[in-house]
Amino acid sequence: MKVDPAQVETVARELYIRALKLLPPDVKQGFDALARRESDPGAQRVLGTMIRNIQVAEQTDNLLCQDTGIPIYNVAIGRNVDIDGHALKQAIRSGCERATREHPFRSSVVHPVTRANEHSSCGRGVPVIALDFSDAEETLEIEMIPKGSGSENNSFLRMAIPAEGVDAIKRFVIDCVLEAGGKTCPPTIVGVGVGGTADLCVHLAKVAATRPLGSQCDDAEGAKLETELTRAVNLLGVGPQGLGGDATAFAVHVETAATHITMNPVAVNMQCHSARRARATFRPGGIEYGY
Amino acid sequence: MAHHEFTTPVTEAQVRALQVNDTVTLQGTLYGIRDATQIHLFDRGRTTRFDLRGHAVIHTAPNVKPVAKTPANPAGYAPLCIGTTTSDRMERFTHPLMQQCGVRLIIGKGGLREASLTAFGELGGAYLAIVGGTAALETTWVEAIEDVDLDDLNPESLWKFRVRGFGPLLVAMDSHGASLYSEVKRHAQARRAEALASLGVKA
Numbered sequence: 001m002k003v004d005p006a007q008v009e010t011v012a013r014e015l016y017i018r019a020l021k022l023l024p025p026d027v028k029q030g031f032d033a034l035a036r037r038e039s040d041p042g043a044q045r046v047l048g049t050m051i052r053n054i055q056v057a058e059q060t061d062n063l064l065c066q067d068t069g070i071p072i073y074n075v076a077i078g079r080n081v082d083i084d085g086h087a088l089k090q091a092i093r094s095g096c097e098r099a100t101r102e103h104p105f106r107s108s109v110v111h112p113v114t115r116a117n118e119h120s121s122c123g124r125g126v127p128v129i130a131l132d133f134s135d136a137e138e139t140l141e142i143e144m145i146p147k148g149s150g151s152e153n154n155s156f157l158r159m160a161i162p163a164e165g166v167d168a169i170k171r172f173v174i175d176c177v178l179e180a181g182g183k184t185c186p187p188t189i190v191g192v193g194v195g196g197t198a199d200l201c202v203h204l205a206k207v208a209a210t211r212p213l214g215s216q217c218d219d220a221e222g223a224k225l226e227t228e229l230t231r232a233v234n235l236l237g238v239g240p241q242g243l244g245g246d247a248t249a250f251a252v253h254v255e256t257a258a259t260h261i262t263m264n265p266v267a268v269n270m271q272c273h274s275a276r277r278a279r280a281t282f283r284p285g286g287i288e289y290g291y
Numbered sequence: 292m293a294h295h296e297f298t299t300p301v302t303e304a305q306v307r308a309l310q311v312n313d314t315v316t317l318q319g320t321l322y323g324i325r326d327a328t329q330i331h332l333f334d335r336g337r338t339t340r341f342d343l344r345g346h347a348v349i350h351t352a353p354n355v356k357p358v359a360k361t362p363a364n365p366a367g368y369a370p371l372c373i374g375t376t377t378s379d380r381m382e383r384f385t386h387p388l389m390q391q392c393g394v395r396l397i398i399g400k401g402g403l404r405e406a407s408l409t410a411f412g413e414l415g416g417a418y419l420a421i422v423g424g425t426a427a428l429e430t431t432w433v434e435a436i437e438d439v440d441l442d443d444l445n446p447e448s449l450w451k452f453r454v455r456g457f458g459p460l461l462v463a464m465d466s467h468g469a470s471l472y473s474e475v476k477r478h479a480q481a482r483r484a485e486a487l488a489s490l491g492v493k494a
Contacts, residue, residue, distance in 0.1 A: 042461075046422055049422040049425055049428065050422060050424065050425055052425075052428060053422075053424070053425035053426070053427050053428040056427040056428045056431065057427035060427060060430075060431070062371070062372050062426075062427040062430060063354060063371070063372040063426060063427065064424070064426065064427055065372075065374055065423075065424045065425075065426050066351065066352070066353060066354055066372050066373060066374030066375070066376075066426040067374065067376065068354070104354075104356055104371075105354045105371065105372065106352065106353070106354040106355075106372075106446045107446075108352075115327065117445075117446075148424075149376075149377075150376065150377040150400075150401070150423065153377070153380075167490075167491075167492045167493075170487070170490045170492050171487060171492055174483060174486050174487060174490075175483075178476075178479055178480065178483060181401070181402075181472065181475070181476060181479070182400070182401040182402055182472060182475075183377050183379050183401040184401075185377075185400065185401070185423040185424045228489075228490055229490070231489060232486040232487070232489045232490050233486065235482055235485055235486040235489060236479045236482050236483070236486055237475065237478050237479050237482055238475065238479050239475065240422075241400060241401070241420065241422060241423060242401055242402060242472060242475060242476075243420065243461070243463065243471055243472075243475060244471070244474075244475040244478070272423075272424055273424055274424040
């Protein structure tokens with residue numbers, strides 16, 4: 001399958017806009033599940049407002065949240081896909097910039113020192129483009145995530161040591177959720193990276209935070225931690241918006257990687273309740289949009 | 292748990308009557324302000340031509356569309372999506388915002404800290420919580436962008452919105468020393484041991 005970079009540019013543009021406007025079905029179901037279980041009347045009202053906002057965004061063709069985030073594009077290139085890798089990256093960048101200028105919407109991206117905003121959602125190293133390969137035949141997948149800053153500002157890494165064991169991981173997650181309080185726009189998806197190097201650990205936390213609700217870590221040990229930690233963080237009573245209630249997190253997601261004999265790293269990255277994501281799949285028959 | 296309908300600007304007495312868990316709906320003028328706006332106002336000595344005395348500000352940086360200036364869009368900007376950002380980063384600006392500019396109400400999400408609570412008590416102010424991440428809904432409460440100042444900081448300009456039925460907003464910090472955020476934080480800390488015990492971990 002040959003992929004034309006011009007098509008990638010169009011798709012990258014469309015994906016950013018779709019992600020900002022349409023919440024994935026798994027997140028909508030997540031809201032329904034939290035609302036059914038919530039015992040605090042104030043928290044019920046907050047969840048109700050969030051659910052209403054999803055409907056208003058669809059009815060008015062508007063953005064769910066004003067934070068257009070830092071744009072992230074995750075690309076998975078399957079087998080027998082013919083694409084110029086450099087052109088692919090350029091096309092994604094152009095599509096991201098076009099979405100911002102042509103829709104238009106707020107560019108939330110600035111230079112880290114001068115704070116200058118190019119009003120393109122682009123800058124040095126942004127959009128973040130993560131390239132990977134998959135075994136899917138003649139398939140190219142692009143996932144777009146506008147990562148909001150309220151939750152991203154609550155990112156944490158701890159280089160624990162082996163003698164602290166898995167208890168250090170669990171304690172760290174609980175303390176990060178307490179520290180974040182209402183600042184992350186809860187209910188959140190708490191992403192936890194366990195193992196790897198420092199940078200891989202943080203990356204795993206991001207992968208975990210942006211995974212669809214209902215998905216499970218494919219490492220049995222990670223999946224076990226997910227179940228235990230989801231229950232535990234929801235005992236804290238932080239609640240939606242940090243105003244109290246049962247619904248602190250939709251879920252805790254965990255991703256793991258092997259680590260060094262001397263290391264026990266743990267990272268936390270949070271996803272706010274506006275858990276936005278959009279996906280396009282290129283196949284020989286055409287391009288399909290989804291979540 | 293009273294409900295208050297306010298048309299801005301408001302008086303000190305109106306704000307001092309607010310108690311946590313009350314609700315407020317605003318009509319009239321609402322100013323939008325953010326990190327860069329306040330860094331420039333309070334750290335870099337810039338000034339605004341707007342009179343903020345008795346007014347409400349919201350922690351925001353909106354999505355706007357440049358358009359021709361018309362009576363409907365007098366500032367040359369159409370509002371597209373106006374939401375609210377995390378207030379905590381702007382904690383140190385609460386006091387100057389109230390003392391130097393005379394602001395009475397701060398609208399945000401996630402809450403402010405002790406120094407802001409003290410300022411609300413000393414100077415007569417309150418924090419009104421909006422539901423963060425619900426900008427599509429919030430935008431339906433904004434009638435127009437009436438004016439803009441410090442627009443070189445766009446999107447973190449100082450925005451003047453005209454709003455109708457902006458709320459209900461929850462009084463989450465009042466001028467009597469009460470903060471729902473501190474209360475929730477205290478309860479959550481008290482439950483830390485229980486959460487850790489459920490994981491088989493010592494507190």
